[in-house]
Amino acid sequence: MKPLRLLRSGALLASxxxxxxxxxxxxxxxxxxxxxxxxxxxxxxxxxxTPPPSQVxxxxxxxxxxxxxxxxxxxxxxxGFTGAVTVALGPTPSGGKLGGDTTVTAxxxxxxxxxxxxxxxxTGYTLTAACCGLPPVASTGFAVVPGPATRLAFSTQPSQTxxxxxxxxxxxxxxxxxxxxxxxxxxxxxxxAKGKDGSAGKNATLSGHLMVLAAGGVASFTDLSINQLxTGYTLTAAxxxGPVVVESAPFDVTATPPAPGSxxxxxxxxxxxxAPASTTLAPVQVAAVDAAGHTVPSFTGPITVTLGTNxxxxxxxxxxxxxxxxxxxxxxxxxxxxxxTGYTLTATAPGSGLAGAASTAFDITAPPPPAxxxxxxxxxxxxxxxxxxxxAPPVQVAAVDGAGNTVTSYSGPxxxxxxxxxxxxxLTGVQQVNAVNxxxxxxxxxxxxxxTGYTLTAxxxxxxxxxxxxxxxxxxPATQLLFTVQPSNAxxxxxxxxxxxxxxFDxxxxxxxxxxxxxxxxxxxxxxxxxNATLSGTTSVAATGGVxxxxxxxxxxxxxxxxxxxxxxxxxxxAESAQFTILLP
Numbered sequence: 001m002k003p004l005r006l007l008r009s010g011a012l013l014a015s016x017x018x019x020x021x022x023x024x025x026x027x028x029x030x031x032x033x034x035x036x037x038x039x040x041x042x043x044x045x046x047x048x049x050t051p052p053p054s055q056v057x058x059x060x061x062x063x064x065x066x067x068x069x070x071x072x073x074x075x076x077x078x079x080g081f082t083g084a085v086t087v088a089l090g091p092t093p094s095g096g097k098l099g100g101d102t103t104v105t106a107x108x109x110x111x112x113x114x115x116x117x118x119x120x121x122x123t124g125y126t127l128t129a130a131c132c133g134l135p136p137v138a139s140t141g142f143a144v145v146p147g148p149a150t151r152l153a154f155s156t157q158p159s160q161t162x163x164x165x166x167x168x169x170x171x172x173x174x175x176x177x178x179x180x181x182x183x184x185x186x187x188x189x190x191x192x193a194k195g196k197d198g199s200a201g202k203n204a205t206l207s208g209h210l211m212v213l214a215a216g217g218v219a220s221f222t223d224l225s226i227n228q229l230x231t232g233y234t235l236t237a238a239x240x241x242g243p244v245v246v247e248s249a250p251f252d253v254t255a256t257p258p259a260p261g262s263x264x265x266x267x268x269x270x271x272x273x274x275a276p277a278s279t280t281l282a283p284v285q286v287a288a289v290d291a292a293g294h295t296v297p298s299f300t301g302p303i304t305v306t307l308g309t310n311x312x313x314x315x316x317x318x319x320x321x322x323x324x325x326x327x328x329x330x331x332x333x334x335x336x337x338x339x340x341t342g343y344t345l346t347a348t349a350p351g352s353g354l355a356g357a358a359s360t361a362f363d364i365t366a367p368p369p370p371a372x373x374x375x376x377x378x379x380x381x382x383x384x385x386x387x388x389x390x391x392a393p394p395v396q397v398a399a400v401d402g403a404g405n406t407v408t409s410y411s412g413p414x415x416x417x418x419x420x421x422x423x424x425x426x427l428t429g430v431q432q433v434n435a436v437n438x439x440x441x442x443x444x445x446x447x448x449x450x451x452t453g454y455t456l457t458a459x460x461x462x463x464x465x466x467x468x469x470x471x472x473x474x475x476x477p478a479t480q481l482l483f484t485v486q487p488s489n490a491x492x493x494x495x496x497x498x499x500x501x502x503x504x505f506d507x508x509x510x511x512x513x514x515x516x517x518x519x520x521x522x523x524x525x526x527x528x529x530x531x532n533a534t535l536s537g538t539t540s541v542a543a544t545g546g547v548x549x550x551x552x553x554x555x556x557x558x559x560x561x562x563x564x565x566x567x568x569x570x571x572x573x574x575a576e577s578a579q580f581t582i583l584l585p
Contacts, residue, residue: 198230312340423451
């Protein structure tokens with residue numbers, strides 16, 4: 001240790017304090033210490049132990065409260081962790097902002113975020129959590145849905161119209177939540193009424209369907225008209241029978257159509273509405289208008305729409321050039337393939353000299369992520385089939401989501417097996433198949449035993465199973481004959497009792513109940529002394545339910561160890577009976 005040299009009082013103080021401060025800073029920032037820049041050597045990662053739910057409501061706190069936990073390499077909570085964890089929005093196409101307390105100090109290793117909220121509806125949201133130099137961790141994806149409808153706006157204002165004529169384009173009123181999102185789930189009634197009365201006698205009547213159910217948060221009033229001339233009319237809108245919420249822009253009712261001037265410009269009369277990516281937009285209308293803004297019916301030229309503002313780098317598809325009819329071009333199949341906030345369309349009429357127009361801004365939201373599969377389901381049920389034959393058409397089993405939709409991204413193995421087995425059959429064929437576009441096809445299944453009420457079961461790892469509808473296995477074609485009631489000993493010319501029975505079976509040994517052909521009997525071993533015995537009676541009988549019964553057989557000559565043979569119709573005999581005796585009288 002170097003000796004101290006007293007130069008000046010300040011120099012001595014500095015020489016003592018500086019090393020101590022450095023040592024203190026090293027202690028504070030050493031592994032395992034707290035502080036904004038602290039490092040926690042026992043913490044391997046952060047984890048969303050309570051992630052955001054799959055769906056939250058705009059403007060409302062995310063519930064249950066999110067929790068982010070500091071975990072060691074084995075996934076256990078590091079209770080000594082007290083770092084300040086910050087959550088932020090991951091990349092999102094919806095342009096939302098995260099509100100609430102986004103930085104929270106962990107307690108016993110867990111940071112709890114109890115008042116986070118998002119204002120803009122959309123899909124594909126994620127959150128990230130970070131702290132203390134640890135790698136950021138991302139939450140599962142979730143959607144923000146609009147809150148309850150709290151306000152209304154005239155999204156298509158009433159335009160100047162003729163006396164007793166329907167106001168065109170149709171007036172539209174849109175419901176919004178408290179955060180300004182279109183309340184797409186709102187499907188209740190919206191009512192319009194006369195606001196300011198522009199008639200001279202203040203006694204005008206608004207006619208048409210004045211109360212309409214909203215669809216996707218939008219109510220369209222397609223048959224409104226007013227029966228008095230006047231200027232400065234307005235309409236009001238309300239939720240059902242509630243108080244007035246909003247008033248429209250003023251408009252006039254004229255005695256005759258306003259005489260249009262020559263077309264000067266284009267104007268969007270039905271503005272584009274927000275929609276999910278790759279989904280058809282609500283119809284968009286563009287009009288050729290004169291200097292006063294009136295539609296010019298004589299204009300029938302082509303009008304083209306293109307993307308103006310393109311925040312998502314999207315592509316506009318559909319019919320983008322339409323010939324105007326009575327001055328109006330309607331675009332009914334437009335769609336944009338990428339999400340973004342603040343898209344606009346531009347309208348032009350090439351070669352017409354008309355000034356173009358830009359639409360109001362609208363949003364394209366990310367399509368909701370496909371729901372994960374939750375179960376398997378038979379989408380091609382097993383059908384009644386002959387024993388030993390392939391079940392046709394092939395059995396098909398799909399991986400489906402909670403709503404029963406096939407999850408086409410699923411390509412894992414799906415297994416089938418026997419459920420109910422009334423015939424004691426054996427299922428053969430390939431019973432594990434990888435799904436293609438979410439569907440596994442079993443093309444070579446068969447069962448060997450007849451029975452009614454068979455079922456198959458389907459299963460896949462991690463998914464709930466399913467049971468098929470019942471089906472039957474019927475006999476195959478008759479290929480075998482067996483003496484099921486053997487001939488008994490009898491006296492010469494006496495009827496052999498009990499009646500001989502011959503039964504038909506298929507190749508797998510199932511009773512061929514569907515066989516109704518003829519079975520023919522002949523003498524097999526002729527035990528008579530001269531070898532010339534004759535089998536009398538009905539020797540060819542049609543089977544019933546696969547069984548032929550011979551009730552009047554007899555042989556005239558005595559002999560020991562006679563046998564009978566059985567054949568299908570006139571074919572070669574294929575079965576022989578047990579031996580029997582025709583006794584001496």
